[in-house]
Amino acid sequence: MTGVIRRATEGDLDSVMAVYDAARAFMRSTGNLTQWVGGYPSRAHAERDLAGGWLWVLDEGDGPVACMSVLPGPDRTYAAIDGEPWLNDDPYWVMHRLACAEQGRGRGSRMLSWLCGLHDNVRADTHEDNVPMQRALERCGFVRRGTVVCDDGTPRIAYHFVR
Template sequence: MDETVTERHFRRATMDDFEHIQENYAKARARMAANGNPTQWGSTFPREEVVKDDLEQGRTVLLVDEEQGQERILAQFALCTGIDPTYVSIDGAWLDDDEYVTIHRLAASGLAKRAAHDCLRWALDHYGNVRIDTHPNNLAMQHILETNGFARCGLVQLIDRDVDTTRISYQRHEW
């Protein structure tokens, strides 16, 4: 029997993954624009230097499988520990002030279903308290977050941009 697809698993990305990660971000930007959300990432976000910094700092996590002997990246995200400066000020309220991790720059490749769900589940299983934000026009991500038990906490303002800065913030704390 020829097994063509292996089980999914997570691993930390390396600089060797950079080109594939960039391709996935380009696909994600195109999908967002096609679904009524052209400004969240525009045509250049995440910037190349941010992606490289995520890789150098060991923040990028990949969901992968293998098809016919070739690894495929199904999704990727930056997992950031510590206090996120963007989340210090919120129009609303976080669920708590406990330690948390933040997911940023989550992008699915489109190669498999439920990849974003699997990424959220992995972060919750490993860290228990997860915060994330998304653009008001990103209805797909809002749906994914809400169906995965994340609570809408309020609005935050991005501090690394001058325009289109409002994001809806979410949190789920399992422990």
């Protein structure tokens, strides 16, 4: 597979929004009707992540075809977990908003593998109806832990990668 994973630039924002839209449509087509609703993630999320240096894209030559945000922890969503505890309490990175323009091409797994090669301790979460994301996380070595609750009150399945 060709392409490069790189930090997003301001010129990538329209493409990132298109990738988010494609991911939203895919979620709906697979029965995930309640994740990424109400305009989430918004352009403001992408702009904030870009300004922080946290927005990454997979560029296969014609612009971004996948994206994710990688932020330093701690994340307040992960302060409390029900079920299995986190694998450790060491400083960690957080992966949010992984999205691909097209599914089934291995782009999400490629981005996750790249992330896990870069950082030794990463936490992530996903919706219970987002089975494709659950499978991608598990394929890349993330271990399913308990449940965390987002700021909007919705539960998410928590995952942890430790190298």
